[in-house]
Amino acid sequence: MAKRNIVKLGDDVLRKVCRTQLTFDERLHQTLDDMAETMYEAEGVGLAAPQVGILRRYCVIDVGDGLIELVNPVIDETKGEQEGDEGCLSLPGRYECVKRPMYVKVHAQDRNGNNIIVEGEGLKARALCHEIDHLDGVLFIDKSEKI
Numbered sequence: 655m656a657k658r659n660i661v662k663l664g665d666d667v668l669r670k671v672c673r674t675q676l677t678f679d680e681r682l683h684q685t686l687d688d689m690a691e692t693m694y695e696a697e698g699v700g701l702a703a704p705q706v707g708i709l710r711r712y713c714v715i716d717v718g719d720g721l722i723e724l725v726n727p728v729i730d731e732t733k734g735e736q737e738g739d740e741g742c743l744s745l746p747g748r749y750e751c752v753k754r755p756m757y758v759k760v761h762a763q764d765r766n767g768n769n770i771i772v773e774g775e776g777l778k779a780r781a782l783c784h785e786i787d788h789l790d791g792v793l794f795i796d797k798s799e800k801i
C-alpha cells in the first residue's frame with residue numbers, strides 16, 4: 655500500500671462530478687487500499703476518490719466500527735435530522751456546523767462489483783452523506799449553517 659496526496663480546497667478536482675466506476679480490477683483494489691491507508695494516517699473518518707485526484711465514484715469510510723468501501727454509492731433513504739460540526743481532510747483545520755439526516759440507507763457495490771446495502775446512524779450517516787457529496791463535487795462548506 656502507499657499513501658496518496660490529499661487534494662486541498664481550491665483544486666478544481668474537488669468540484670467535478672465523478673464518473674461511474676465500471677471496472678473492478680486490481681487497479682481499483684490498489685487505489686482503495688491506498689485510500690484507506692491515507693485516511694487512517696490522516697486520522698479522518700472518510701475519504702473520497704476525488705480527494706486523491708481520481709474522478710470516479712468511490713470512497714472509503716471508517717467511523718470506528720470497521721472499514722467500508724463504497725463503489726458507485728447512492729442514498730436510497732434518509733430519516734431524521736442532526737446538526738453538528740463537520741470537517742474534511744481537504745480543508746484541514748476547518749470545522750463548520752452542517753445539518754444532515756440522522757439515518758441513511760445506501761446501496762453501492764463492493765470492490766468486486768457485488769451489490770451491497772449500508773445503513774448508518776449518527777456519525778456514520780454524516781460520513782456517508784459527506785463522502786457521497788464529494789462524488790458530485792459538493793463540499794461540506796456548501797451546506798454549512800455559517801454561509
Ligand code: CO
Nearest residue numbers: 741742743744
Ligand atoms: Co471531505
